Amino acid sequence: MTTETALQRHESQPATVAQEQPQDAVTRQRVFRPVTNIYETDEAFFIYAEVPGTTADRIDITLEQNVLSINAAVPDRYQSISRFWRNEFAVGNYVRSFRLGENADPESISAEYRDGILMVRVAKTAESRPRRIEVRHA
Amino acid sequence: MLTRIAMTPALNQMQQEMDRLFETVFSAAGRPHDAGERPRQDFAPAFPPLNVWEDENHVYVEAELPGITAENIDLSVLGGELTISGHRRMTLPENATIVRHECGNYEFRRPIRLPSSVNAESIEPALDNGVLTITMPKTPQAKARRIEVRTGSPSSSDGRSN
Numbered sequence: 622m623t624t625e626t627a628l629q630r631h632e633s634q635p636a637t638v639a640q641e642q643p644q645d646a647v648t649r650q651r652v653f654r655p656v657t658n659i660y661e662t663d664e665a666f667f668i669y670a671e672v673p674g675t676t677a678d679r680i681d682i683t684l685e686q687n688v689l690s691i692n693a694a695v696p697d698r699y700q701s702i703s704r705f706w707r708n709e710f711a712v713g714n715y716v717r718s719f720r721l722g723e724n725a726d727p728e729s730i731s732a733e734y735r736d737g738i739l740m741v742r743v744a745k746t747a748e749s750r751p752r753r754i755e756v757r758h759a
Numbered sequence: 760m761l762t763r764i765a766m767t768p769a770l771n772q773m774q775q776e777m778d779r780l781f782e783t784v785f786s787a788a789g790r791p792h793d794a795g796e797r798p799r800q801d802f803a804p805a806f807p808p809l810n811v812w813e814d815e816n817h818v819y820v821e822a823e824l825p826g827i828t829a830e831n832i833d834l835s836v837l838g839g840e841l842t843i844s845g846h847r848r849m850t851l852p853e854n855a856t857i858v859r860h861e862c863g864n865y866e867f868r869r870p871i872r873l874p875s876s877v878n879a880e881s882i883e884p885a886l887d888n889g890v891l892t893i894t895m896p897k898t899p900q901a902k903a904r905r906i907e908v909r910t911g912s913p914s915s916s917d918g919r920s921n
């Protein structure tokens with residue numbers, strides 16, 4: 622097999638993706654772990670996951686026993702393209718889980734998807750939040 | 760700092776690509792760098808990863824830039840080369856402590872040679888959920904690849920005998 626020189630076309634791998642259904646896509650498409658930053662304040666945990674190329678309705682978030690799971694189905698937008706001049710990244714679903722503190726409150730999770738970033742806010746249970754005690758002048 | 764081990768064709772090709780990549784970075788600036796100023800992308804010229812493809816009328820370049828808004832991305836086309844540059848500035852919640860930090864603020868600059876020459880006046884960038892797709896119409900010269908076979912009379916000037 623001859624080696625192609627640098628500027629020749631690269632054939633992308635044939636797509637084996639089903640239609641845009643999260644269930645099927647997860648089993649038959651590539652899966653990636655999204656780059657994620659996690660921050661914490663007194664009130665809540667904030668999880669920022671990089672999941673570009675999808676939509677809010679394709680993202681599934683669960684919090685079970687302090688484990689936050691993110692599952693984002695990403696439609697294969699390259700399905701109809703067979704030849705690339707450059708093919709430096711692939712498109713696939715994002716799956717990742719995190720163990721949060723025991724004080725993560727499953728009753729109050731909110732999430733927002735903007736600019737390809739999924740931001741999940743998990744409030745801490747009320748008892749666990751530090752309470753400030755006011756010192757009054759006698 | 761590339762050491763030459765057995766130069767298989769694949770490594771040779773990689774070497775050439777690296778040379779070419781560095782070359783385009785430097786030539787785009789006009790000079791390696793200003794005195795006293797080192798460009799950040801000396802050692803990491805290949806970010807963001809790009810997909811490039813074309814069809815009959817357009818060249819497409821796509822990059823994934825999550826968390827970066829349109830005003831922080833710059834595009835320029837000169838000749839047959841597109842340069843994508845910009846930076847990411849993250850906004851954190853107030854008084855937050857970091858539990859996990861896998862990505863911070865960064866700048867990037869990536870020049871890329873296009874496979875066909877394009878009309879710089881009518882680039883259409885689209886930023887959708889962190890995916891930047893740049894659609895560039897080809898110049899008429901780049902499109903004219905089909906050679907029409909005329910079915911004219913034998914006396915036409917193309918020199919063919921009947």
